Amino acid sequence: MAASKSHKGGVRACTEVKRVDADGRAVAERAAAEACSAQPGRYYADRHSYCLSDTRITYTLYDPGSGAATGVGEISLSSNAEPDANSGWWNEEFTATVTKTEGHVSSLAVNLTASCTNACRMINPDAWGTKVLVLRRSISSHVTYSSSPAKGTETMVTPQYSLKLYQPGDTPGDSYHNWSLPLKVRCDAELSGYGCVINQLQAVLKLPLSKYGEAAATYWYAQAELADHWGAPDNPLSRNKDEAAHKANRYRT
Known part of the structure; x- marks a missing residue:
């Protein structure tokens, strides 16, 4: 995921999304990340689930005159979802934790929304509204996807995300980041009812x-x-x- 920058109302800020080394992971309290076996900053998936582990998103505030950085904030973002092979809807749980506040950045407003493509709609697109968090504080909640392809058909759904991260008092939406799940969720109604899986990953039959x-x-x-x-x-x-x-x-x- 790449960085996002903006310049509004005389305040310049940017967000940067990056993977982190193990040394930078000690502070966050991340229930979702602990359930994810991916390396920090990466997605992991099997046929019936996907998750994002400890992606660090940095917000930097700049002086509009000199251009010098006047403060830095950072969050850790993790997620976990389990599409249901016997249902057309599933939740994706997110946890955001403030892991750094320096200089003129003392807290961060965090807003996360989701959308999806093709024969899919959002039952709950907004994870938690806009929450203001201080250092080491976390927020967790979920979004809900619903897919209902026509009987006998299938659709390939791509979850998409929009994150706004800014210091309270700055213009909301000054700094934001958009990305998509790098895998597709296949939902079909080829048999009775609906079902959704990560079909790029082959099903495995285990008979011990x-x-x-x-x-x-x-x-x-x-x-x-x-x-x-x-x-x-x-x-x-x-x-x-x-x-x-x-x-x-x-x-x-």
Whole structure:
């Protein structure tokens, strides 16, 4: 994510979004980040979830005459979401923590809103309104996405975000940042109801011998030794949309 700058009303400020080294992480109290296994400043995803870990966003206030920096503030932003394979809506939880205030910046106003593309709408686009936080204070809340593609179709949803970060007393919106989730959430109504997953990540079927015994061994043999290699990397599993075929396959199995 890149920096965003602005110049309004004689006050110049900028926000910068960056990854941080481990030494810079000790202060924040981040419930969402602790649930995310990504490196700081990066996204992590599996088929049923995605999260953002400890992205540091810096706000710098400049003197309009000399151009010298007069203060710096920083927040840590983390998020966590779990699209539902059996539902067309999901929440994304955000936590913002003020990790630095220096000079003329003594507190930060934080406003985070979300939107989404294609057959998707926001039930709750505003995470927490505008909250003013001082050093080491956090705010947590969620936004809610809802996708309802037409029956028998699918849609690729991209969550998008807009963050306003400024010192109270400055012009709201002077410094802001916009970005998108680097992955897409696939929502479809191909079977009964709706469902959403991160479909760029292949589904994995786990059948441990300790739990399924001879059945697991049989499936392993079919995957490894039969010509079609069902479910192996060279022939990944795919969805069969035919309900009658589902029943027939289960009967034959």
